[in-house]
Amino acid sequence: MDYQNELAGQVALVTGGTKGTGRAIAERLNSAGATVIVTARSHPESLADGIQFIPSDLSTKEGTSKVASEVLNRFGKIDILVNNLGGSDTPGGGFSVLTNEDWESTLQTNLLAPVRLDRAILPQMLERKSGVIIHIGSIQAKLPLHDSTLPYAAAKAGLVNYSKGLAKEVSPKGVRVLTVSPGWIMTAASKRMMERISESSNISVEAAEQTVMDALGGIPYGRPARPEEVAELVGFLVSPRAGYLTGTEYVIDGGTIPTI
CATH class of the missing domain: 1.10.1220 (Arc Repressor Mutant)
Structure with missing residues (x-):
């Protein structure tokens, strides 16, 4: 089935959208007809035709304000927000080698950055009673790997919980909020x-x-998983075909999590 134009007229912002899964998501939304803006700290070597780029460090308050104001000033609205930015660069060795800075930087990137961006973008969605927010979580929220990514796992667990609570608040006001939690990509x-x-x-x-x-x-x-497989799930969830879906976490992990 051809969904080439199902997002025509929609403006989508994808954080961390210049490489990896974020790039695949941006290209999937672009192929469905959305106007797509991606943001990252450094300019990518290349972008698919039609995708626009705003440099920003979303781990800071200033970076969040910059990207939100630039997109809203340029396009007047954001219909789709995909909080894909995330990652971990903490050292291996368990809790004893992790510093306060390791914890703080990981929480800023993986939890507080999407919280801040949601706060900046949500008011215009609520005013229009329309919008979709996707939080990209991780199966580590349920299956933490303690040796090297414990702060990341804790941040993603917080993101999943926050996403559920936000959905309960704003879904009655016309904004859908969903979490996509991949395994290894x-x-x-x-x-x-x-x-x-x-x-x-x-x-x-x-x-x-x-x-x-x-x-x-x-x-x-x-x-x-392949990045394109995660992007395909996101493409469906932000589309009108998923109009009744909100407040739910969708795990895409090839069956990795062994429990119900």
């Missing part, structure tokens, strides 16, 4: 990590992938 960064593990451990790239899947407790589907 094979982005370009993940591919580079597999190559480093392969080289340092003197094993094949395929064996390196298996070690990561084993660390997650296994992926029944047998492989990580």
